[in-house]
Amino acid sequence: MILSTHAVVGGAIACLFPSHPVLVAVAAFASHFAMDAIPHWDYPLRAITSKSRGNNHRLLADQKIFRDLALIGCDACAGLLIAIWLFATPATIGVIVLGALAGMMPDPLQILHRLVPKQPLTTLQRFHRWAHTKRRLSWPLGISSQALFAASVSWVVLTVG
Ligand SMILES: [Zn+2]
Numbered sequence: 169m170i171l172s173t174h175a176v177v178g179g180a181i182a183c184l185f186p187s188h189p190v191l192v193a194v195a196a197f198a199s200h201f202a203m204d205a206i207p208h209w210d211y212p213l214r215a216i217t218s219k220s221r222g223n224n225h226r227l228l229a230d231q232k233i234f235r236d237l238a239l240i241g242c243d244a245c246a247g248l249l250i251a252i253w254l255f256a257t258p259a260t261i262g263v264i265v266l267g268a269l270a271g272m273m274p275d276p277l278q279i280l281h282r283l284v285p286k287q288p289l290t291t292l293q294r295f296h297r298w299a300h301t302k303r304r305l306s307w308p309l310g311i312s313s314q315a316l317f318a319a320s321v322s323w324v325v326l327t328v329g
Pocket of ligand 1: 169
């Protein structure tokens with residue numbers, strides 16, 4: 169799923185356990201894999217997911233990478249701001265940010281694994297790929313279902329919690 173969705177759900181988890189930051193970090197990190205298992209749409213990353221000649225999976229050092237990084241950065245910042253706006257109080261803003269960042273973290277770790285393909289990142293990458301759905305939705309359905317999912321989780325947490 170896109171980073172914004174992961175950040176909002178991570179923030180929602182933090183909202184449930186604001187005085188348990190370790191639990192928040194672990195639960196939000198784990199939520200990433202459960203959410204990736206749901207069929208969804210991801211925006212295409214042109215440089216980061218493409219392969220260079222010789223089937224080398226390393227990052228391509230061309231201008232496409234800046235477009236990808238800008239897209240990822242905007243997505244992450246939007247998710248972080250939405251999570252803060254929805255769930256944070258002056259007393260809980262730190263743990264809400266922690267939950268949002270932990271929820272997004274597995275995706276930047278994938279990029280890190282491309283740069284440094286070593287353990288424990290290799291095992292994490294293998295698990296991430298295994299957990300990720302193989303079913304890709306078209307973007308209108310795939311993005312609206314993510315928005316609905318994040319809104320539903322937020323509504324439940326804000327209502328119950
Ligand atoms: Zn992911």
